[in-house]
Amino acid sequence: MLVIVGRIGRAHGIKGEVGMIVRTDDPDLRFADGAQLVTVSTPPRTLTVESSRWHSGRLLVKFTDSPDRTAAENLRNLEVQAEIAEDERPEDPDEYYDRELIGLKVRTTDGVEAGEVIDVIHLPSQDLLEIRRPAGNAVLVPLVEELVPSIDLDSGYVEVADRPGLLDPEGAEVVPSEPGDSGR
Template identity: 80%
Template sequence: MLVTVGRIGRAHGIKGEVGIDVRTDEPDRRFADGATLVTEAKVSRTLTVASSRWHSGRLLVKFAEVPDRTAAEQLRNLVVQAEIDGDERPEDPDEYYDRELIGLAVRTTDGADVGEVIDVVHLPSQDLLEIRRPAGNAVLVPLVEELVPELNLEKQYVVVADRPGLLDPEGAEVVPTDEA
């Protein structure tokens, strides 16, 4: 099974290193020397990590198949994926793979069924659950304990603490503004 572990950023230096926008909680494992990754593109290709290092808070990776800066620039914005065993779980029990969350039923804290998780959106500040509502529209809910107090993979559901406007954007509170 393939899981997304990063997106290739800009080239670094002249020897073919690239910056990686990390999308995994295990970068040292997924980008270890010798690791094999696959690009998610029209024409998929396999890349082998020759070396990786942290530089100024950014992960830099050198792929064996990328000899220089020109070749590295051709990889920019490609998503890289790692092959993992379908039963593999993150080491931390409070972490989840996206594939484990997609398809979970969504309930409110009072037990009402309100949709299904259809995607996990990764932003620099936090992750979001994309939830398809019964009406067909989708909403984004921050994946934080205050709003998602329970995640039960065994029983295949997630609990969302609904707030005005969270699951029903049209039900949002209107905050009056001062007219000048």
């Protein structure tokens, strides 16, 4: 199974290295020397990692078919995928692959059926679960322990601590404005 592990950033230097926007919890494995990655492009390309190193908190990767800066710039913004075994799991028991979460049923901590996970959205600040509600609309729930206290892959459920406005945006609490507050 192919899983997105990063997005190629700008070229670094003149020898074909690129900055990598990492989308994996195990970059040292996924970007190890000799690793083969497949681009999300038409047509897809297979890129072989020649070397990788950390520089100022950023992962720099050199691909075998990227001999210079011009070749590296041509790779910019391509997402890359790695082949991962279907049964592979992250080492940390509290981490999950997106593919494991998509399709799970959602219920509240009170046991009420609340929908199904249809996507996992990765933002710089936190990850979000996109949940299709029984009515057909979708909501975004931050994937943090306070709001998603448990995930049970064996039972096929994600538990969400329902808060006003979380699963039903129309039911959000309205905070009264202060006297003299124009509402802006």
